Amino acid sequence: MGAAEAAWGGMHRKWAIAALWLAAVSCPLAAAAQAMPAQKGAGRALDVVLSRLAAQGGYQILFDPRLLSGRRLAGQLPRDVSARQAMAHALQGTGLRLREAAPGVLIVEMAPAAPQPAVLNSDIVVTALHRPTRLGRTAMAISAVPGTALPQRRIFDSRTLHRQLPDLVQVPTGPLQRRLALRGVSGTGEGTVGTYYGETPVAGPSGTGFDAGATAPDVDLIDVERIELLKGPQGTLYGAGSMGGTLRTLFNRADPSRLAGEVAAEGAVTAHGQPGWAASGVLNLPLATNTLALRVAVGRRYEGGTIDNVRLGLRNTDDRRRESERVSVAWTPSPDLRLDAMWLQQRNSVGDAGTADLDAARLSADRTVRVPSREGLSLASATLHWNPDGLRVVATASHYDWDIVKQLDFTRVIDRQRGSTAACLRYAATIGGTACDDTIRSAFVAYVDARLPAALYQPMSVESSSGELRVGNAGDGPSGWTVGTFFEHRTDAVASNTVRADAASGLVVQPLDLTGLRLIATTLDQQAVFAEGRQALGRTVVATLGGRLYRYVRHAEGSTPIPNIITGTARTETGDFRSSEDGANLKAELAWTPRPGILVYATAAQGFRPGGVNITPELNDQERTYRADRLWSVEGGVKAPRLLAPLGLEASVYRIGWNDTIFAANSANGAFTYNTNLSSVRIHGGEMQATWTARRWSVAASAAIVDARLSADTLLGTNDGVGYRGDRLPNIPVITYAVIWDWEIAEKAAGTSWTMGGGLTGNGGSESTFNRESAYREHNPARVVADLYISASRGAWTVRAGADNLFDALATGRVTSSGFGLHQLYVTRPRTITLGLRRSF
Template identity: 50%
Template structure:
């Protein structure tokens, strides 16, 4: 695969830094079954990269029209590469684990500044299809960014990384929490986007509203190898909760060939807000040369707050602290076996709500309580890769525990019950009376005032164990296949305290002054078997068929140790409810490779999410449960490279039929949320992306148009009102777009300077189905520009970045409910970031 956009001079500079030639001690000892015919060198290098899962970068002018011999059978990747380069006058240089550049053999070593080698987008090797392919040759709509790109752009979480991944839409739901959507497939319940850290799928806790999708784990993006975004249903290979797509965050693996390390430090300042900073250290340690290695990552990051609460007299709230540690071990006891382990821990805290009220002015809040939130994520996984001459076996086992302590303002919900006859009657019943006379109502209202201001204090916890085994063919013939099985055992618990806060400080009173307490427990058990096959019908036409069978069981129950007479939680019984279902997901695809570098594909694919039960007061038997929802997606896409491979274009058209859509509804008093099926949704969309390299300048542009609408009238109100056929799905932007320019140039003293500007935007969105909703509003359009620059000398890098250069509002979501109206989550004001890092 060749380094489009990296000139000959750039490659030579990178090779002259003394990274060392590729040899048997410097690369993986695993043998790979290769099937590479005698061909031009550039084509054989691309095949070698795909079949070995490495990045092999080169300039087409360097390889020219040289030809090589064929390679067949099991062979060490180092030896294969040396064989291909023999007699060409070219050498391979290893930049880092998995990244190799091909250059002319230098006559001498000349110290130069190091340029971070970033492969062109089309040439990134990905494993989205559970096998290595280059991004430009992967037969689905997807994007990938390397860890080097993440670092250069200053991205550190999913919200900032979304600017690099067209089509990924993070939607704020609460402090520290967000829902992620792809192609407009967004709803409550289980996530519509499968999120993987390494080989582990992670779901949020169900909470009190049985909405795991509202909480997306956000691990700090330190020492990342790449991020892959798969658009459209991935139900065959990835299963439940990938009905809109899949997001994979893949960390750098331990390298048993050499010691290395990285230290990164930075400081940031928010205009009109607080100061932040970050510190991270990475150490890669070969414990047994070429056999056993460890990789340790330690990180801490603070982000300054910028929201002022005049009512409580506090400034610059909404500051975030993220800190954690990660340990990876890689053991290669034989050329055919590799075992990877990962242990991850992260604590995240926010000191207050993080949203503000536009009606009060920019970044101002008058919430009567303070709502700090915190999270703790612990994850452990083991993955074994075993290869034979004909098969590849991957087995993964994972366990994680995710604890969220959520606090939310409950004052308005409680205060609204002052005129509730039902609440008054419950208060009267405490003394053995009945009814609600004017005198009794006054007594109830006096009691209610003693419980204000009020907040919800909710510790949530989810624990999950998953295992997957898949077996694949060597994929060197006309027929390739993968079969496998997956199991998950997930357990959730939620404690929901209604407590009183101190009116002066806004903080919850300790020990807790409890108004009510309810406990909820749920479980989800899933099993699946899947198979996918790829058949090379001709040298240009490939057919893919996939099938996944699934079965799940959802159970839930609750109890109320302390009834809240104001909102009526005592109506929750202690019965245990269960829901089970099974079914299949199908996938069919045709991909055709035109002469040159053009790929055209057509896909029809299914996806689903499990249904469940609601543990909510005063529900009917019909409302107590909800069905699984399901999508059929039809997509036509193309990818091509033109103008001597300096221009890459790709696009897709898609239509999605979404049946039994799961969406949120609220109780009449606005205190309790639950899930229901609202019928059908129709989604039509277009995606386009272009990358143009002109010398050392790289231009990118993308646009995603999504038209998501209800397919039928809703019989009753939901949290977003009573929808009618044709109403747009709330909080889904019709158009989202991104533009960027990046360049690197040598400067005096052997240094290299890199400059970049990125702009992202989206059209305004409705916050409810239509203006008949009590809480209808419009989230404004957003347009945010970021800029970055850095200078590199040998192993050092110093950088400066400016987030939100124009100091725009950058609205993410305007939300209204019984808890509060017109609460705006937005980008931070203009933020300046300085960084300094060094490789070892």
């Protein structure tokens, strides 16, 4: 047997063992769950009674086991009442009550003896562990934003999430493009932060640089139930896995119990730019009482441009448009079976690059080319929730198509080749010459001039089909288990057209006037099985162990129908190239509750990203592929959401060892990028959040510190220069922070509820390259942005007035220089005054 066959056989044995293990774990536990006898009559344990009633009514119920320890049902339950009414009856005389924390999720808690403050953020019910838990009692570093806070804070897309999630670093990478980073884990290749919409993971197109992580999805945040940000590696509960963390957006489900909806409109005026507007509508329509419902959400938004092109004499060129539709259906044929289906479309466009020049007047750019870009995402998913006796089964099937037309100013890259002898020789070969003498060089320079101004016109697409199956115990207590399997088949393609732009308008000449054309197509197939089990060790300690087995295969092929003799794309090697890998990730965790309201945890977990293949001119065989990178994260944290009545505190510290880090390298002429493996990175950091909640006002402050450095010299130059041990990773600020507050000026009892609030978000400075040796080094300055709003609610109506970027700060998000352009600024939108009206029914 050959080495390849042995490796293939070994891989099959791993998957066979994993399948047998999955069956061995699931079957006896399922049988045991089904064999559980029902208890009847007065005197039954109260926790068992409530759990049974919740299951019968299709609810998920949360309670502290110590709160119900030793309590028994007093008397008989009434007949012919709903499960919810029966649970309330069971709690009579106990000093406890039921509270609905989320649709279908009930919490058992002490009944208040007097009016209480507003619900604390720690009471948000999250499903990050694929079971409902309170945020303040979830043994992991996680932030959650309730959907009701989004319109209040004017968070309408992924870009504006920084107002509540400052530690989710968003690095602009181009028109409509951002790279997400958590805890300093940032590199090219696959995204380091997983992005989920519902149960569906969404990854961007690879493009010419095989950098799917450079384009994070961006869907309108309309009719959202909750956003969850999970920090640290996620692989033993999430099929797609992630290295740095996972961002989950959970939309409101269709509700078959009532007809409801909402309409909203907003107008905006922006300093130094054009005005904007937005409108949205939501309709929830029951089709069969308590069984079938349809929910529709529609959004439109226009943001006027703010950046002027002084060379072309154009003002406010970077206007943005967003259009979205979403349809969801919920069908509940029985209390233990539910099917959720969703379809969404998102279309975004921008009129230009959206960057200003550091050396020009404020919000001005001196460019020869305009680069309008657009994208369209279509996603469909179906999720089956089945709760047979003692089990919780979730099966999801998803498919999405994402099309992007990206444009880049290529003038500087082409113009710099005037003096290139290699480019001159390539030109000479096209006219039968063998040398670059003065005559041929003059002709070559004239040819370059004729192809200016230049642009890259790159239509690209990604299509993915994925599925995930999870099986776990139905209980939400301290002991339990989850096992699952995941697959994905993803294809993407890009056509990189080097074209000529019109010197007068700055737009690409239509039909395309081609200088060169390069085609790239890739496929990624990945599979995984994963499992996680937790076990109570006494009354205050819970131990969790998890594991994941994965395998991926990536294919890539490229061709050059029209060689670009100026940049040398004819030397792109054609053919089908392949890379693959399989392996395992582990997780271990201990959680300790020394007393009610305090949680201490420690976690060690591995993360992983697939490697791949480069289809780039002039690469040797060793540079053609790059390996998967992986990391170990060790973390400790403490949560005390009610430490001193109104005061709550959370804190965590971590250390990450990241090996074979994938980063982008430059070709010799600066026209192309490709992925390579650095040596290693070490990251140390910590996070803190403090909340203070009183009867009519609340304040929350959060901060994150990240120290991400190379732990060894890089072996070659990258996009960010040659790196040496101790250099910080580029574009990662050491500190990010936010302070948000709300003050209820007048209560609803007075007829109208008035609320004033605001926020302060910011980050420290960072560098754009590893060190000062890079010719393209830039400093990203520290920035602070303040927001303020006031709202009034009366009945079904709410009116809101606000000021974003209150002090009109320039607030630079990134300064970038490269072969494409120098000293380009991504800045925060200038002061924007908004007035919005919302009505629910």
